Amino acid sequence: MNNLIYKHIIIYMNYSFIIKNNKLFTVLKKTGYYKNYGFIETNLINTPTIKQHYIKPFFQGSGYGTSLLNYTEDLIFKEYNIINLDMWCIEKEYNKNLNYYLKNGYNTYNCFNRYNTVSKVDKYNNIYYQILLNKIKP
Numbered sequence: 001m002n003n004l005i006y007k008h009i010i011i012y013m014n015y016s017f018i019i020k021n022n023k024l025f026t027v028l029k030k031t032g033y034y035k036n037y038g039f040i041e042t043n044l045i046n047t048p049t050i051k052q053h054y055i056k057p058f059f060q061g062s063g064y065g066t067s068l069l070n071y072t073e074d075l076i077f078k079e080y081n082i083i084n085l086d087m088w089c090i091e092k093e094y095n096k097n098l099n100y101y102l103k104n105g106y107n108t109y110n111c112f113n114r115y116n117t118v119s120k121v122d123k124y125n126n127i128y129y130q131i132l133l134n135k136i137k138p
Contacts (some may be wrong), residue, residue, distance in 0.1 A: 013030060013064075013067070024044055026068060028067065038064060048058055048076045048080050048084065049084040051085065063068040082134055083129065087132065089129060097131060098131055103120050106134065106135045109134050
C-alpha cells in the first residue's frame with residue numbers, strides 16, 4: 001500500500017498485478033474501492049516492453065502515473081536488467097509524453113523525434129507517433 005498526497009488529502013492506494021499470456025498488467029486502485037485509477041501493460045516476451053500506460057485524465061499530473069510506473073519497474077527489475085518502452089501517442093501529446101519518460105530515467109535507443117519517427121494516421125485523421133525508449137536497471 002502506498003500513500004499519495006493529493007490536494008492536502010492522504011489517499012491510500014493499492015497496487016495489484018497479474019501475469020497472463022506473457023503480459024504483466026499492473027493496476028492502481030484506491031484502497032477499498034474497485035475502481036481503477038490507471039494501469040500499465042507490459043509485454044514480457046524476450047525483453048520486457050511497456051506497451052500502454054494509462055491514468056484517468058482527472059488524476060494525471062498528481063503523481064499517480066509515476067507511482068504506478070515505479071511499482072511496475074520494481075516488479076520487472078526483480079527478474080530483468082532492462083525495460084523497453086514502445087508506445088504510440090497522439091501528435092499533440094508527443095513532447096509531453098516523451099519528456100515524462102525521459103524525466104523518469106528512460107533513454108533513447110533510437111534517435112527518433114516526432115519529425116523522423118514512425119507515424120500512423122487513424123480513421124479520424126489523427127496523427128500518432130511512436131516513442132521508443134529503454135531503462136537499464138540501476
